[in-house]
Amino acid sequence: MKYRELVLFSGERFLVPQGIQRIDTGATHGWQVRYQGTRLFSDHSRDGSGARQAFDQATRELMRRIAALPAPVTLQRSPSAHKTSTLPPGISGPIIRTKRGTGTRTAVLSVLLPRFGAPSRRTSVHIGSENTYSVERFEQALARALELRAEAEREYTMAATQARRRAGLAMRRVLREA
Structure with a gap:
């Protein structure tokens, strides 16, 4: 799995796995899990003090989803627009x-x-x-x-x-x- 290092505005460092995004807007601060749907785990603070706890919750949710749900696959599910026959993809x-x-x-x-x-x-x-x-x-x-x-x-x-x-x-x- 891919990881990236992220440094928050508070200076705290995180090793963030693929499937988790950081959301920092004027109204929202938290971690969003993006795996077979999305879910936001808010820091519940403007200063980033709740970021670690929210990150741990998001990581647990990502692990739960990986264990319970099939992996998202990118197989083509419908025929290409330029396909002239009515046969299914593949x-x-x-x-x-x-x-x-x-x-x-x-x-x-x-x-x-x-x-x-x-x-x-x-x-x-x-x-x-x-x-x-x-x-x-x-x-x-x-x-x-x-x-x-x-x-x-x-x-x-x-x-x-x-x-x-x-x-x-x-x-x-x-x-x-x-």
Whole structure:
């Protein structure tokens, strides 16, 4: 997890983890947790004397959220504006391919399978050849492509959540030492 050092106007120093922001305006002084929603922990003072207690509360809230909630992921949930088909994100096609040697043309759907911490993988789901292509076979291939994409998204979210929770435990150790 990333950290930054922050010095308040009072001179007090903090090692602030990613997911916590300092809010200092004319009307508000406190720490805001930004992880699957926001919550402000006020200093309840204009001179910054309550900053340490508010920071500790914000850190505990961040840890609670990391332990209880899935990690926020940036996978695309809706098709791009320029996409001309009605297929969901991560699925393209039908793509026509010609087999070498035989010249037989087949149709496939291309599915992008995201992997956390690694490059995405692409796979193809066969629809049929010129002789066997039908709307029913296309719908079956689309259902299979949707299953593959959904499973990859679940695995991506699980891996991201596990990584975030490991980072949260490391954060706890770093903040204890600071």
